[in-house]
Amino acid sequence: MDKELKKIIDAIKENKCVLILGPEICEINSKIFKGVKPKDFDESLRLAYDYYINHELEEGREKNKVKGSPIQFNEYSFVKENLLTYPLELRNENHLYEFSEWFFSQMINWKEPFSQIAQLPFSLILSLLPDEHLEKIMYETNKDAVLVGSYSRFNERPTELKDIVPNGKTVLYKLLGNLSTKDSVFTFEHWFDFIFKIIRGEPDLPEGVLSLLRSAKMIVFVGVRVEKWYIQMLIRLLLKSGRMDANKFAFVNVKEERVEDLAEERFDITYNAKRTPVTLLNDLYSVYFSDGAPPQLKSFKTAVFISYNHSDKEIAYKLKNDLEGSGIHVIIDTDNPIGFDIPKFINESVAKADFIIQLISKNFLTSAWVAQESNKAFTLAETIGKIVMPCEIDASLEDTITFRRQAMDIFDAQLKVLKDEMLKRLEKDESTKDLEPKRDRLLQLKNTYDSNIAEFQKKKRGNLQGESYKSGFQEIIDSIKKYQSKAQA
Secondary structure (H helix, E strand, O other): OOOOOOHHHHHHOOEEEEEEEEEEHOOOHHHHOOOOOOOOHHHHHHHHHHHHHHHOOOHHHHHHHHHOOOOOOOOOOOOHOEEEEEEEOOOOOOOHHHHHHHHHHOOEEEEEHHHHHOOOOEEEEEEOOOOHHHHHHHHHHHHEEEEEEEEEOOOOOOOOOOOOOOOEEEEEEEEOOOOOOOEEOOOOHHHHHHHHHHOOOOOOHHHEEEHHHHHHOEEEOOOOOOOOOOHHHHHHHHOOOOOOHHHHHEEEEEOOOOHHHHHHHHOOOOOEEEOHHHHHHHHHHHHOOOOOOOHHHHHOOOOEEOOHHHHHHHHHHHHHHHHHHHOEEEOHHHOOOOOOOHHHHHHHHHHOEEEEEEEHHHHHOHHHHHHHHHHHHHHHHHHOOOEEEEEOOOOOOHHHHHHHHHHHHHHHHHHHHHHHHHHHHHHHOOOOOOOOHHHHHHHHHHHHHHHHHHHHHHHEEEEEOOHHHHHHHHHHHHHHHHHHHHHHO
16 A cells, blocks of 8 residues: 555544545536547536537527527636636526536436445545535435535525534535535636635634544545646635645646646645546545455445326326335425426436336326426436336327327317417417417427337337236336346446
């Protein structure tokens, strides 16, 4: 074991090692980059945004507005300043957060490194990732051994983390805020405000976080680029304020030419160009548990998201109960809190699930809501490597010629009702805005119906109809086990 690794291991064993985790540890699904390999996290963000506004936003006024005034990823002469500029024309940050949530849902191969992090007893993890992937893994590993807090742009004193930290617990503090509450540091303006508040001390980091920094024997930067101006600013602020000592620092995975000189000459900190975040974590994990065989990484409970039409809720709830009886975690729309966006819930559920089960029926195939929101989410699921399992619960797909005519009649009848109501309102100079989205969804479903049916027909489908339910359910369980064993091989 080399000297640097031993220092880190010794600090971990004393529960006095701080991990500062950056976005370079992320691996983003390459399918969205169309054969272009991003050189770093920043470039993956830029390329993903281009894909997002061209392929993920639905056609309409909102997409035209965004494409006319998109988020800018400006790159100046000091290249690593690469931060977002948010156009004032968009007026609010919804688009920024919708893109960011989608982007982080594209993360792949994160379970193993985050599982290793969760099982190593770091005293403090300062995360520069605003998403919930690491938080979820840490809670699943041992929720009684972790405290979670985050910086807030909006609250003077964040309340998520108490100032007094119990011994033996790992504190996960999300230094750049929380994506799920739409309270994160992303843009130039956010960063300048963040650093200004640190300089001013209002609000400062919670005292519990500061005390862990002061008592740390080793501070390891993983996936953090020291050449970024704002990272250098944060390091300088912490060093100048006496909260850190340079001989405690260790950097890994900083690849740019001459960055080693920058790290050592400007900050007098240790820089390791040989290790990457993954190899460092593998080394720490195997050495820390070297007294015996390294324990198996925690086998997390399989999660399944059930998509269905509410008219079919009886069989959906039966399937839910049977899956849970087999030790599978089920995500279903009854988990969606009142007041929470349905599209947001669907996208988050797809991101959390390992498998997505579609209950295919007449109601499902003629639902405009399913067509617009669910199908989009399932396309995303397949893109990022999730397994989508269509299951028939009636005979709609057995005679597609007959059912197609029935479906068209249903669409036409619903469109006529909407058209008549819109004409009545227009005659009275009343608004039709509440009806337009539903009409647009119906028209989209009608126009894409044949291609949707063709997609279902070319896939192998489970059968949960009537007396076939028992054997169909067993096939679902067997398929899940088969996919899991392939993934573990």
